Amino acid sequence: MKRQSYPIFDASGVPDDLCPIENRPNPMLPGEWRSMKPVVDRAKCVKCAVCWLYCPVQCVVERRAWFDIDYATCKGCGICATECPHRAIAMVEEAA
Amino acid sequence: MSAAGPSQGARPLPLEGGREVRAAASVGEVVADRPEPATMLTMLKQEAKARDFLVCDANEAAAWAVALARVDMVAVYPITPQSSLVEYLAKLVATGKLDAEIVDAEGEHSVLSVLQGAALAGARTYTATCGPGLAFMFEPYLRQPGLRLPMVMSIVTRDTLTPQSVWGGHQDAMSVREVGWIQMYCETVQEVLDTILIAYRVAEHRDVMLPVNVCHDGNYLSFGVTRVDLPAQDDVDAFLGKPNINWHAALDPARPMAVDPLTGGAGGPGPRTFVKYRKGHCAGMQNALSVITEAHADWARRTGRSHAPLVERYRTDDADIALVTIGSMTGAGKDAVDEARDRGVRVGLVKVKTYRPFPVQAVVEALAGVKAVGVVDRSVSFGWNCGPLYQDVAGALGHAGMQMPSMSFIGGLAGADLTTRHFGAVIERVAHMAASGQSGATVWLNEND
Numbered sequence: 345m346k347r348q349s350y351p352i353f354d355a356s357g358v359p360d361d362l363c364p365i366e367n368r369p370n371p372m373l374p375g376e377w378r379s380m381k382p383v384v385d386r387a388k389c390v391k392c393a394v395c396w397l398y399c400p401v402q403c404v405v406e407r408r409a410w411f412d413i414d415y416a417t418c419k420g421c422g423i424c425a426t427e428c429p430h431r432a433i434a435m436v437e438e439a440a
Numbered sequence: 441m442s443a444a445g446p447s448q449g450a451r452p453l454p455l456e457g458g459r460e461v462r463a464a465a466s467v468g469e470v471v472a473d474r475p476e477p478a479t480m481l482t483m484l485k486q487e488a489k490a491r492d493f494l495v496c497d498a499n500e501a502a503a504w505a506v507a508l509a510r511v512d513m514v515a516v517y518p519i520t521p522q523s524s525l526v527e528y529l530a531k532l533v534a535t536g537k538l539d540a541e542i543v544d545a546e547g548e549h550s551v552l553s554v555l556q557g558a559a560l561a562g563a564r565t566y567t568a569t570c571g572p573g574l575a576f577m578f579e580p581y582l583r584q585p586g587l588r589l590p591m592v593m594s595i596v597t598r599d600t601l602t603p604q605s606v607w608g609g610h611q612d613a614m615s616v617r618e619v620g621w622i623q624m625y626c627e628t629v630q631e632v633l634d635t636i637l638i639a640y641r642v643a644e645h646r647d648v649m650l651p652v653n654v655c656h657d658g659n660y661l662s663f664g665v666t667r668v669d670l671p672a673q674d675d676v677d678a679f680l681g682k683p684n685i686n687w688h689a690a691l692d693p694a695r696p697m698a699v700d701p702l703t704g705g706a707g708g709p710g711p712r713t714f715v716k717y718r719k720g721h722c723a724g725m726q727n728a729l730s731v732i733t734e735a736h737a738d739w740a741r742r743t744g745r746s747h748a749p750l751v752e753r754y755r756t757d758d759a760d761i762a763l764v765t766i767g768s769m770t771g772a773g774k775d776a777v778d779e780a781r782d783r784g785v786r787v788g789l790v791k792v793k794t795y796r797p798f799p800v801q802a803v804v805e806a807l808a809g810v811k812a813v814g815v816v817d818r819s820v821s822f823g824w825n826c827g828p829l830y831q832d833v834a835g836a837l838g839h840a841g842m843q844m845p846s847m848s849f850i851g852g853l854a855g856a857d858l859t860t861r862h863f864g865a866v867i868e869r870v871a872h873m874a875a876s877g878q879s880g881a882t883v884w885l886n887e888n889d
Contacts, residue, residue: 353695361720362588362649363689364713366698 374401378420380435386410388432395424395433494668498632498661501668502568502594502654503528505636507538508676509592512563512683515543515554519573520606521658522596526568548577552593556580559589560691560699564640564683568594570658571612572601578616584651585620585721587700590643590685591651592636593621597767598658599819599854607855608658610767610819614828620721622652622728623796625767629666631747632656634739637671640680641735647727649688655795657768657818659855664768671743679742725797732794748791750799753806755781756788761870762807763789764815764833769851769858773816776863787867798832804840812845812874813837814866816885818852826850826882845873851885858885 353367389410396404396411403417404424413424425433494504502525506514514533516526532538541558545551548569555565569577574595584591599609613623624639626632632654639652656662686692689699704714729750736749754774756762765773770791780787790806792799807813815834817827824831830848837844849866852858862885873879 350694350696353697355697358688359720361716361723363586364700364703364717365689366701367696370701 373416374403374419375414375416378415378418379438380420380422381415381438382413382418382420382422382425382433383436384410384412385432385434388430390430390432392429394427394429398423398427493670495665496629496668497524497663497665498626498629498656499525499596499663500528501629501633502636502656503532503538504668504670505633506540506566507532508671508673509564509566509637509640509680510677511538511540511566513541513543513555513558514538514566515545515551515558516567517545517548517551517569517573519548519570521598521608521662522568522570522573522594525594525596525662548573549579552577552580552584555591556584556587556589557691559591559685560587560689562683562686562690562692564644564685565591566593567591568596570596571598571606574612574616575600581616581621582619583700586717588649588688588721588724589651590640590649592639592643593651593653594632594636595653595655596658596662597655597818603854605854608660608662608818609853609855610655610657610817611853613653613655614817614819614821616653617796617828620650620725621796622648622650622725622732622794623655624652624732624794625655625792626657626661627768627770627791627793629661629664630668630745632661633668633670634743634745634747637676637679638732638735638739640683641738642728642731644680644683644685645727645731645735648724648731650721650724650728655767660768669743669745675742679739728797729794729799748793750792750794750802751806752791752793754789754791756790756806756809758786759788759810760786761812761814761867761874762787762810763863763866763870764792764803764807764813764829765789766792766795766816766829767818769816769818772858772860773863776860776867779860779864780867785867785871787871792829795829795832798836800836800839803833803836804842807833807837807842807844810844810874812870812879814847814849814870814873816849816851816858816863816866818850818858820850820853830882845877845879847873847879848882849885850882853886856886856889862886 355367401417403414405412405414422435425435514529518526533540533542543554545554551567558565595613597610597613599605600611624635626635635654639654642648643652704710733749736747740746755777763773773789777787777789815830817829819828821828821831826848827850834846851862
């Protein structure tokens, strides 16, 4: 997938003490600040896609038989677990 | 105001100064028989040439300045005593004399937020507010100078609540003096019109890139009607040039960037990055002093109208004592100086026009020859029990190592009059101070009115 429609803005002509701007994509992903992670129970998931629909960062990934979570981008908000009508998602504390 | 509508053509008035002066068209006039668009355009052009002067208050003059500056977007919310300014803007847009988007926002917080988006998209922007409206605008108002987004915003100065008051005073503008906007205070209606146009040139200068408040006194200037000369559109266009607002930070799909990301903190490059932006802001403010001076000089060259850019000296050359004033009170102050001079008192007056950045050097030079100084404020510094302008002047004198007695005088709060009688009393007190070497506590000029 092409991730950048336009070339990155060249800010070398702009003084670096005017308005703070950022032209490089931030390498930090939301997964780095998660304290609770959603875990999908494959036996309970019926692929209704409610989690996929509600996820604010769109980290729900479709598998052949169930929906899974991309832990690189999931920030652990728990909305999917709250909304899942089959109680197929549990929030589990991250290991320290 | 004389009414020479577009359908009647321009009506010549008697010659003045060898130049044929024509009557101006009113902002809100209704044209009964609206001509076809092509004819209309020709007539508007003829009318624009004919419009050499207006008879209006500063709220209307400000609106005309906005039209002359070819502002792209205005966002507004009315508040006394600024309300008629908003109405004049709306009429200018409705009659096609101001080709701008106008946004009637739900409050001042949205007004400035809308304009920040517009400026980041490249628009020349304008708004006006005061008092409680300025207070409600405070969050985006804090952000604007740090974004280094040039714009012009009039503050039609009003005293702040509480006690409840809807009248003039500088407390609103003075309360935001350390936010990092440029602030210029006007003495006359003509100066309001000229200064708004000068302010765009200053704000958009690449060495400045900061928003400017043009402050005009609520009631005295906002509703005081006088003759105002209008500059020619060609001269204004040449003076201002094409705006380039968002060369440094933009909402533009062709230049993808995040504007104002999280900066600062205790770790990594945070501390030094934050300091770099703060120092850049301070440098922009200091650069503004020379840019303001140059812009006023160029304005005078093009229009023949000269205003003191930083401070104006009035009869200070051989003065023993001096008054320092700000805003429209200066007129009464000058009259009082003339009366005292007639009595043999060698007094001069220094008007501060550019208040932020504070023109330390210009103030020090203007007061170099006097033995005592009295500073008259229309607002209060609660922290120092004096006027804020007095604080600045005392700071400048101290910075320059100049020892002289000085005193703070506060008057004109919440619409109270500052008359030649009040200024006469100030001159008397300052003369006494020069003779005795003794300064005194802050004097409240309207205390016994």
